[in-house]
Amino acid sequence: MVVNRQLRSSWCRPLALVGLVLVAACQTVPPVTVTANFVATPAMATRSPSQVAVLAVEDGTTQRLSDQFLVFVRQEVMRQLPDRLYSPLRPDKVDAEMRKLPPAAGTESIIAPATLKRFAGHVQEDAVLALRLGHWDETRLMVDRTVSFQVEATLLGSDGVTLWSGSMQGSVKAGGVGASPRDREAAARNCAELVVREMVLRLPMRLI
DSSP states (O other), X not given: OXXXXXXXXXXXXXXXXXXXXXXXXXXXXXXXXXXXXOEEOHHHHHHOOOEEEEOOOEEXXXXXXXXXXXXXXXXXXXXXXXGGTOEEOOHHHHHHHHHTSOOOOSSOOTTSHHHHGGGTTSSSOSEEEEEEEEEEEOTTXXXXXXXXXXXXXXXXXXXXXXXXXEEEEEEEETTTTSOOOSSHHHHHHHHHHHHHHHHHTTSOOOOO
């Protein structure tokens, strides 16, 4: 009986440790922290736009992001829009029409409805979507795999009526709840995917 008690004691200790690990895992906070204030107008529900012209992403950061990264973010927006039942138009078609327009006066951001109206209604779209990255900080990317960000977006009808707009800020961890890509560029792009996902999830599902 003494031997049996010792055996049970030796088995209980590792089992208790396993239990503590499982409890700790359950208490892990998902590595996404977001504060968002996107708002849909009544026109969003009544119009239910389908074809969306996604404009080139505006860089509002102080350090200036690479053109390749901004193109990736735009492509990611277009890739994820169908999840909300929107159909993005071909970017080459959108860009070709945008180049025909006269240069914008002043330095106002493209996401401002008054400025964005210039780009609406040129590619037979139902709505035009403009995105601005105002902050993108990779300082801790190789430390704890996180990026802090701030993004603004506006969805405008082809007639210039605002359908949805707002901003979002916070931080995301490359890999989400899973493992992060080891390469820096891949980790940064994965963070961008997660940011776009958080934004797109706040875009109302299109009514069919």
